[in-house]
Amino acid sequence: MSRYLILIVVLALAATSTVLALTVEPAIGWLLVLLLPLVFLGLHDLVQRQHAIWRNYPITGHVRFLLETFRAEIRQYFIEGERDRLPFSLEQRSLVYRRAKQVNDAQPFGTIHDMDAPGAMWMPHAIQPAIIPDCDFRVMIGGPDCRQPYLASVLNISGTSFGSFGARAIMAFNHGAKLGGFAHNTGEGSISSHHRVHRGALIWQVASGYFGCRTPEGEFDPERFRQQAADPQVRMIEIKLSQGAKPGHGGVLPRAKLTPEIATARGVELDRDCISPARHSAFSSPLELMRFVDRLRTLSEGKPVGFKLAIGYRHEFMGIVKAMLETGIAPDFIVIDGSEGGTGAAPVELTNHVGMPVADGLSFAHAILTGAGLRDRVRLAASGKAISAFDLCRFHALGADYVMAARAFMFSIGCIQARMCHTNRCPTGITTQDPLRQKAIDVAEKAQRVAAFHRNTMHAMAELLAASGLGHPGDLRPHHIHVRARDGQILRGEPRFIQMAQGTLLNGSVPDPYRQDWECAQAASFTAGLQ
Numbered sequence: 001m002s003r004y005l006i007l008i009v010v011l012a013l014a015a016t017s018t019v020l021a022l023t024v025e026p027a028i029g030w031l032l033v034l035l036l037p038l039v040f041l042g043l044h045d046l047v048q049r050q051h052a053i054w055r056n057y058p059i060t061g062h063v064r065f066l067l068e069t070f071r072a073e074i075r076q077y078f079i080e081g082e083r084d085r086l087p088f089s090l091e092q093r094s095l096v097y098r099r100a101k102q103v104n105d106a107q108p109f110g111t112i113h114d115m116d117a118p119g120a121m122w123m124p125h126a127i128q129p130a131i132i133p134d135c136d137f138r139v140m141i142g143g144p145d146c147r148q149p150y151l152a153s154v155l156n157i158s159g160t161s162f163g164s165f166g167a168r169a170i171m172a173f174n175h176g177a178k179l180g181g182f183a184h185n186t187g188e189g190s191i192s193s194h195h196r197v198h199r200g201a202l203i204w205q206v207a208s209g210y211f212g213c214r215t216p217e218g219e220f221d222p223e224r225f226r227q228q229a230a231d232p233q234v235r236m237i238e239i240k241l242s243q244g245a246k247p248g249h250g251g252v253l254p255r256a257k258l259t260p261e262i263a264t265a266r267g268v269e270l271d272r273d274c275i276s277p278a279r280h281s282a283f284s285s286p287l288e289l290m291r292f293v294d295r296l297r298t299l300s301e302g303k304p305v306g307f308k309l310a311i312g313y314r315h316e317f318m319g320i321v322k323a324m325l326e327t328g329i330a331p332d333f334i335v336i337d338g339s340e341g342g343t344g345a346a347p348v349e350l351t352n353h354v355g356m357p358v359a360d361g362l363s364f365a366h367a368i369l370t371g372a373g374l375r376d377r378v379r380l381a382a383s384g385k386a387i388s389a390f391d392l393c394r395f396h397a398l399g400a401d402y403v404m405a406a407r408a409f410m411f412s413i414g415c416i417q418a419r420m421c422h423t424n425r426c427p428t429g430i431t432t433q434d435p436l437r438q439k440a441i442d443v444a445e446k447a448q449r450v451a452a453f454h455r456n457t458m459h460a461m462a463e464l465l466a467a468s469g470l471g472h473p474g475d476l477r478p479h480h481i482h483v484r485a486r487d488g489q490i491l492r493g494e495p496r497f498i499q500m501a502q503g504t505l506l507n508g509s510v511p512d513p514y515r516q517d518w519e520c521a522q523a524a525s526f527t528a529g530l531q
């Protein structure tokens with residue numbers, strides 16, 4: 001009965017107010033303005049059949065839904081611990097905010113990490129730290145077949161499409177990349193007019209929808225590709241094979257979210273959903289993928305061409321490596337994305353349970369390319385929750401030549417991790433097409449923050465490297481990361497990641513965890529062959 005107490009009180013008050021208003025004081029009738037809506041709400045709750053909670057708890061049941069609406073904010077502002085990762089901790093987000101806003105990022109009083117806990121990581125320091133005069137760390141991307149190599153920063157902005165992002169967020173990223181001298185990946189939504197305003201270096205991503213280089217039927221259009229790729233602003237071309245947050249899944253930008261600008265950038269019709277198929281139509285085997293890489297390199301007049309993927313079946317990546325050996329064609333770069341990566345929207349099960357985490361995928365790809373004698377030809381990048389300079393150093397130690405980051409740069413332009421990117425109601429105006437919400441982004445100001453975050457992270461990286469007696473991220477090796485094991489021992493390097501000596505796979509002595517996969521990997525097919 002207590003469930004109905006509030007409704008009964010409201011009904012009683014409404015009845016009393018009515019009687020008093022009619023008999024004693026008409027002004028009391030004003031109370032009904034407040035009470036009558038509650039009466040109707042309570043009665044509606046009793047008869048409706050949609051929500052059991054409302055039926056059982058008329059009026060009060062709405063409080064639950066109200067609190068649920070603000071759950072993320074309540075948790076974030078009042079409950080969240082500094083190290084709770086949801087998916088990024090307050091400590092991580094604050095670090096980006098401080099570096100982007102150029103405020104003091106020093107930490108007082110000492111670490112809040114338990115350095116005795118299993119999994120704790122650190123870098124060894126040298127008694128004579130190195131002196132690093134310039135922290136603008138760069139790596140040349142472009143193998144022997146590339147005629148326009150790109151001298152990239154070791155930290156760049158990872159793909160986030162115009163479509164999932166609004167125009168101002170795209171402009172802030174690109175302007176920031178221009179100011180800081182690093183690259184901005186377009187994401188699969190292709191190059192929009194907003195990417196071109198500030199002329200920051202672009203990595204043009206070509207995904208299964210071939211947006212910006214497609215025929216009306218959605219096939220790859222070489223002539224349109226050639227025209228777009230000729231723009232000097234496009235410094236590299238990245239074929240997207242998969243994305244860690246939703247590997248094996250295409251995407252849909254619903255018709256309702258398509259604007260004429262998005263449709264123009266992508267080369268799609270406005271009157272239907274914009275589909276990214278789950279698989280490419282331009283190639284269907286590792287050999288064909290290599291020929292596609294070669295074709296894009298030729299069509300782009302020799303710009304670096306590579307691909308991005310999350311590692312799934314190990315034999316598939318090994319099949320691609322076999323295709324490189326068979327054709328003599330190698331991509332200029334490979335980006336390994338992790339299952340912990342972000343997305344505008346993805347099915348829950350795919351996000352939580354499909355694909356390999358970045359550290360495993362990266363060290364695997366590094367080992368296989370090294371074992372195949374191809375590591376010197378192909379630059380390797382990693383993307384997956386890189387926030388601090390230590391995250392970058394760990395990726396370099398595991399084999400990366402450079403790092404791509406999306407959400408760190410999103411924090412730099414104000415993302416508060418509200419996780420409503422798929423609703424078009426992003427509170428900070430980043431992942432929305434709503435022009436009013438986008439107004440929250442002052443492009444010039446946010447671009448400064450993007451550049452400042454990058455610059456201060458590079459500075460922090462230089463300090464880390466110098467403390468370890470190293471001069472460049474490329475000097476990092478697995479043993480530069482020390483890890484606390486479960487039994488309390490200190491391990492040099494992370495032993496779960498297997499190293500491979502140069503050419504190991506070529507002389508047939510394939511180490512055990514990889515032998516079976518290597519034997520059934522095929523250059524002619526993504527599927528596993530019989531052993």
Ligand SMILES: Cc1cc2nc3c(=O)[nH]c(=O)nc-3n(C[C@H](O)[C@H](O)[C@H](O)COP(=O)(O)O)c2cc1C
Nearest residue numbers: 158159160187188341342343344384385405406407
């Ligand atoms: C809102 C959003 C949109 C994204 N769009 C793309 C995309 O179009 N293409 C792509 O390859 N990756 C996309 N990603 C994934 C990122 O590029 C990146 O690979 C992943 O988030 C891991 O990096 P991070 O942990 O630094 O965010 C997107 C991520 C987010 C958060």
Ligand code: SF4
Nearest residue numbers: 415418419420421426
């Ligand atoms: S503020 Fe929230 S909705 Fe906007 S980009 Fe960040 S996580 Fe997505």
